[in-house]
Amino acid sequence: MQQIAGTATPVSGIQHRLRAGGYEAIIASVGASLRVLRDAHGDLVVPYKADEMRPAMRGALLAPWPNRTANGRYEFGGAVHQLPLSEPERENAAHGLVAWNDFTVTAKNESRVTLVGMIEAQPGYPWRVRLETSFDLDADGLTQRVVATNEGTAPAPFGVGGHPYLAAGPAHAGAVDAWFLELPADRFIRVSRGRLLPVAIDSVAARDGMFDFRRRRLIGSTVLNHAFGDLHRDASNRTRVRVTDRQGFGVELETDASTRWIQVYTTDAACPEDRRQAVAVEPMSCPPDALNSKLDLITLEPAASSSTEWTIRRAADTARGESRAMHST
Template sequence: MSVPTGTQYIITRATDQGEARATVTELAASLREFSIGDVELVESYAETAMPPFADGIVLVPWPNRVDGGQWTLNGEVQQLDITEGDRNNAIHGLLRNTGYSLIERTPQSVTLGATVFPQHGYPFHVHTTVRYQLVESGLRVTHTATNLSDAAAPYALGTHPFVKVGDTPIAELTLTMTAATRFESNERLIPTGEVAVAGTDFDLSGGRPVGELDLDTAFGGVEVVNGVAARLTAPDGRELRLTVDENFDFVQVFTPRNFPTLSGVGQAIAIEPMTGAPNAFNTGRGLLWLEPGAEFSASWGLEFSA
């Protein structure tokens, strides 16, 4: 049987809520499965399939989009390969079709590594790692990036988990997240401005049923309380929380209604932590410049309570 996402790394751990289990793929270090007890917490996809809608993959050295795949370095226009043809953008970085190598594995964790080599529009050499570790409350994910180049390299990080709370219909879940701003976008989903969200239809601070949402929207100034940036709550009180460290100032919320779930096409929700804003290579919003030899580390996670 062909497995297009390569080796499947399965990790497990006993918790007070039952066995925690995750499957991470060799391709793009995608989080293909994550559950605690009998509660599935991410949208899975078949082992014989590619990650639909970039499900669970790591996004480096930029998340989201670069307008037309172009940006300027030292006065010279750089042209990245166009990977979103219908919108003429470079999307989700340079490792989404790359196999990650195994660095370390324990029963409850796996660390994978992949290198961004100098290429069209990105003349830099950056080595990256990602560690998935099951903990008592859920899953913790830690990323590193090391600049192997002789010059400072632009870098931003994102991930793309589609989340759920067991068999609760996605439309019946409530999303709660407090953000200061959102990024208005054109028809190619390139930001055209950043505006306040308080008191608007994009204000999620009081909680909104996912079924009411039609978003592919980046939010800035996300409020983090006790490490929690967003909550997804079921009517029965079960809750999945997105946790982030201080490096993640932005969150993309994506609520497609044509997601190919394992039980059929329907609505899904991705809550995507990002260290940089969409089109950061052009705007500089949240973009990090890694000095030669410097290492960057950032962590996020998923916590579940029944």
């Protein structure tokens, strides 16, 4: 494992480069963020520069809740808690408390790095939770594992997620319109137009199936910023989401059973030059506003831990995709 040298620490934190199995990954310590993941055929996630403040949540770790909490206000353990409104334009607390924390490396080699960060007790979240996140790179792709441990003396509410921006080809404005999505989920959460908060849980077959991607189909002009649940799982209790080009060549994200929901976002709110340049596929242990709904929210007892993991790899879904992969070398 090589730590990238420099005269000063870049804005995105200390950089950790991993190489294995034909892949290269770079992890930035701020937010334990996946800054780069590529293979010989190109980027699997949309990268950003080391000395650049991370654009939005691109590649960040989300904890102790993913997505949004309405008004930053919730009840737990008989008390009402008020979080800072990190998304003031929508009056929400968004994406947890660690995305801008600097994580410390505790172990590393050429293909693996482990980073640790702490959620300290604070107004709105008066619990102390230790986060250990490891990145393992091999021929099967990049696996990120997150272990959360309650180091306090009272039960803590907890949720976790990731925020990788997947790319099935060169990332540019409008690229998403020509890509395909395969998302084996039976339900999705309808959200309010302005605040993107849950309104109801619907079958993906509703609304003429516009949110039904159980079979691979073109994204086209579909605007997605929705959480999907009732995930289909294989014999190993894992779910796979694929973003691919017309030839079936692209990226696959595989989650374990701890991922109960997957948020999909077609980057429509980005600046014009980045709009619809990638598909954020966000593995989440709980849905949006889970601190209020309590749906799939984890209660971490004192000294207890929970873990979740996901893997990102190159996908070649069809013989044509495999052919493209061979001819691009």
